[in-house]
Amino acid sequence: MKYSRQRELIREAVERSTHHPTADAIYQEVRKKEPNISLATVYRNLNQLADNGIIRRVAVPGEPEHFDHTMAYHEHMICTQCGCVVDIWPEKPLYEQFEALSETGITGYDLILHGLCRACADRNNLKQD
């Protein structure tokens, strides 16, 4: 992978992001510094970065793909109320649980948990009181 200013900006944008941006969100962000960048370039580079294990793809059914800069093992929960994606840090990797599920072995998985994020849960509690 040879250097490109665009890829570097994209990588930095994912790195900085606290939530889990989509390709379009990254596009909007990078455009602030590189107004002429093409959405195609963003897609190409996000794919390249993901394929090289530099960022992580987060597939959410029925939504455009999200991306995550945190490569350390963790899971994701999508808030059923506001739609935000939150990191979940299990004490033990779920992977161990899954391995036993198939005689022929489990080589990977895609998992999205559904629930309420802290903010939405708190907001709901306030209304109830």
Add this chain to the structure above:
Amino acid sequence: MKYSRQRELIREAVERSTHHPTADAIYQEVRKKEPNISLATVYRNLNQLADNGIIRRVAVPGEPEHFDHTMAYHEHMICTQCGCVVDIWPEKPLYEQFEALSETGITGYDLILHGLCRACADRNNLKQD
């Protein structure tokens, strides 16, 4: 939901299916009996049946949606070699494991396991010998 011949044919096609057909596969199947049916009708009815808990959606990242007639609790594994979708019947529902992962509760999840189906595993072993 009032009766329609089309919806009934679609429901039957999903019911009969042993694998986990996509909307288009159902469309091809139903067309044998109802040549003028529209793909839009298939989509509308699959969604309707899924929303009413009569069939189940199986979202596989990067693929068109699949559908499953088996409502009883089970999981799904996609074969990394041939792409087929296999049912996995865990002894204990994974759901119980997941609940503890969020303080605010887990209300559901989407999970796709990756591995080799029986047929592909056997085929690979044969070649090795």
Add this chain to the structure above:
DNA sequence: CTATGTGCAAAGGGTTTGCAAGTAG
């Protein structure tokens, strides 16, 4: 110099939608 990367515009695939006509209850 050449292998990669870019921007643009167009194409691609899966899915949904607007509409006028048809049909179940």
Add this chain to the structure above:
DNA sequence: CTACTTGCAAACCCTTTGCACATAG
């Protein structure tokens, strides 16, 4: 009757691709 359903075509959304030009090494 009238609310739901259909077929058709067009629209939609996200993502990829073909191409001529630009650029890193």
